[in-house]
Amino acid sequence: MSTNQNYNPDELESLEWLNPKFFTEVLIQYENAPDLKLNDLKLSPASAQGDHYASVMFRASVEYSTVKGNISKSLIVKTMSDQGGQKKRMVNDSHIFQTEIAMYTELLPKFEGILRDAGVECKLFVPCIYHSLRPRQVLIFEDLVAQGYQVIRNRSATLDELRSALEKLAKWHAVSHKLLKEQPELFEELQYNISTLPNFLNQSFITNALPNFIYMLAELEGLKKYKHYFEAMRGNLIQQWADTLGEYRKSPQENSYYVLCHGDFHIRNLMFKNSSCMLLDFQLSHVGPLVNDFLYAMYMLFSAEDRGKRRDELINYYLEVFANTLKKIGYRGKAPSFEEFQRQMIDKRHNEFMLLTTFLPMQISARKNAIDPFRRRTSMYKDKDYQEEVAYLLERMNNLGYFVDIQNSIKS
Incomplete structure (x- = not known):
């Protein structure tokens, strides 16, 4: 992960559960492909400091293969911070x-x-490809930056x-x-x-x-x-x-x-x-x-x-x-x-x-x-x-x- 000071501090280290197992399960569900194999995963901060306040966001660059061939995608993960502090106290019990x-x-x-x-x-x-409230609050979207936005x-x-x-x-x-x-x-x-x-x-x-x-x-x-x-x-x-x-x-x-x-x-x-x-x-x-x-x-x-x-x-x-x-x-x-x-x-x-x-x-x-x-x-x-x-x-x-x-x- 990046250490650039331009990013939000709680996005400089990826969350432990954002791992290959999690993304494999997400992509299998999204592609409806039980045989899907995740070949590569890279995580980085998805926003600059001050872009947002209530949540944390990561960019996931994934490469995977199915019976249809090899696929590369850029995804945005939006979730709650694992760090404590004012932000978590404010939004943890919100809706x-x-x-x-x-x-x-x-x-x-x-x-x-x-x-x-x-x-x-x-x-x-932009389409939401995955969402969940339990065990963690998380949404995953297609990356608009990859589409030129x-x-x-x-x-x-x-x-x-x-x-x-x-x-x-x-x-x-x-x-x-x-x-x-x-x-x-x-x-x-x-x-x-x-x-x-x-x-x-x-x-x-x-x-x-x-x-x-x-x-x-x-x-x-x-x-x-x-x-x-x-x-x-x-x-x-x-x-x-x-x-x-x-x-x-x-x-x-x-x-x-x-x-x-x-x-x-x-x-x-x-x-x-x-x-x-x-x-x-x-x-x-x-x-x-x-x-x-x-x-x-x-x-x-x-x-x-x-x-x-x-x-x-x-x-x-x-x-x-x-x-x-x-x-x-x-x-x-x-x-x-x-x-x-x-x-x-x-x-x-x-x-x-x-x-x-x-x-x-x-x-x-x-x-x-x-x-x-x-x-x-x-x-x-x-x-x-x-x-x-x-x-x-x-x-x-x-x-x-x-x-x-x-x-x-x-x-x-």
């Missing part, structure tokens, strides 16, 4: 693997089938890449929106989002984010005027954000558009090939408000320029694909207009406040430093690019009325 297995084996194939029957060609996911790491996504990603998200959302109306029981297993990960809301990078953000506002002359709004959120922003994510299950609203949210739609969970994209990592998929996934993408996928100059253009593109897909698959209800979508974004503003104060500084830090941003929390708020964008975003929020209710509560 992330159950969720992802349900996505790969039930929901995503169904979505693709509905789109295909409507004449809409859309590949949403790449993760974007050292640059922002181009406009064509963003449109490709939003197109797939909109089609996915459209199918799930229709199915939620017709067959809500299909989504019963998908009740868990990022805020329901064990002890996640008590992690220091979550609890310290708003105080760090408020301190930054107080230190900058042009941002002091917003400090009292965020002071008013102390003690309740995290829970209001969690409530927004879990709204469909706990307190569904009549005026909300609900879909199956990807739940973690950021730049490292997409792979691109000639501006065409493939979606990855469905461990946090859950039913929630339609705007939530778009807001998350806006902060974790878009560049600063996209969040600024192209925001409305990209919203309109997403909404156009969403509405057209609903029509093609035979849904007779209405799709949200741009104005209604904007109102929904304001209604779910605690989601955006959380993204602005907590997730955006980590995203900017990760893009610049290629390190684990969870370990450099305070310094992230001193980043000039982050501070300049906060000034721009807060002004826009203020102009759109994000702080009206907060201002009224402060006055009363």
Whole structure:
């Protein structure tokens, strides 16, 4: 295994059970070939540091033979870390693997089938060739890198890449929106989002984010005027954000558009090939408000320029694909207009406040430093690019009325 510092520490040594016996059994099942013989196995880390957080991933290069001849494949193994620490404590008792297995084996194939029957060609996911919850939580996929796909790491996504990603998200959302109306029981297993990960809301990078953000506002002359709004959120922003994510299950609203949210739609969970994209990592998929996934993408996928100059253009593109897909698959209800979508974004503003104060500084830090941003929390708020964008975003929020209710509560 590699010792390169660019990889996640818990992926530098392969797990003991990832051995020739295990892969032989997997390949026999996959190929339906009892006579299969594994000739060679090489393991290496499958992702760069910061690409993902909840699990570990290895690349397995296998060579094997059957009665059909010799075959070489590159596979991706996704499983739980054997190391202890914060990551294992957070995800060991979660439902992330159950969720992802349900996505790969039930929901995503169904979505693709509905789109295909409507004449809409859309590949949403790479095939999962093996999955198990016991004795270990593990999924194995075909390797997209071997097919020419790449993760974007050292640059922002181009406009064509963003449109490709939003197109797939909109089609996915459209199918799930229709199915939620017709067959809500299909989504019963998908009740868990990022805020329901064990002890996640008590992690220091979550609890310290708003105080760090408020301190930054107080230190900058042009941002002091917003400090009292965020002071008013102390003690309740995290829970209001969690409530927004879990709204469909706990307190569904009549005026909300609900879909199956990807739940973690950021730049490292997409792979691109000639501006065409493939979606990855469905461990946090859950039913929630339609705007939530778009807001998350806006902060974790878009560049600063996209969040600024192209925001409305990209919203309109997403909404156009969403509405057209609903029509093609035979849904007779209405799709949200741009104005209604904007109102929904304001209604779910605690989601955006959380993204602005907590997730955006980590995203900017990760893009610049290629390190684990969870370990450099305070310094992230001193980043000039982050501070300049906060000034721009807060002004826009203020102009759109994000702080009206907060201002009224402060006055009363």
